[in-house]
Amino acid sequence: MSKNDKERLVDTIMGEAVLHLLENDDNVSFDALIGQLQENLQNETDRERRDAFRTAINGVHQFRSLQTQSMSTPGSLKQSLRSTLAQKNTSSTKH
Numbered sequence: 001m002s003k004n005d006k007e008r009l010v011d012t013i014m015g016e017a018v019l020h021l022l023e024n025d026d027n028v029s030f031d032a033l034i035g036q037l038q039e040n041l042q043n044e045t046d047r048e049r050r051d052a053f054r055t056a057i058n059g060v061h062q063f064r065s066l067q068t069q070s071m072s073t074p075g076s077l078k079q080s081l082r083s084t085l086a087q088k089n090t091s092s093t094k095h
Helices: 003-023 030-043 047-069 077-094
Strands: none
Touching: 003 030, 003 047, 030 047, 047 077
């Protein structure tokens, strides 16, 4: 799977999780999103989708920690997800 395909899959998974929260009238927060992604991960059997769920969860954690460290530094969740995916690709090529 190419890098762009992996990014699209992570985007799709994130969108599905957000839509699920919205459809159930749940609050959309970092904690709720992480919880939904973790729940979806538990029910997923496809390896590539499981990897994408882990990337999404790590990206949300990373983005949230950046936001709490410095509220004055703007960033985007998309940038955090790309950074997480890049780190994962780098570590997997080293093994």
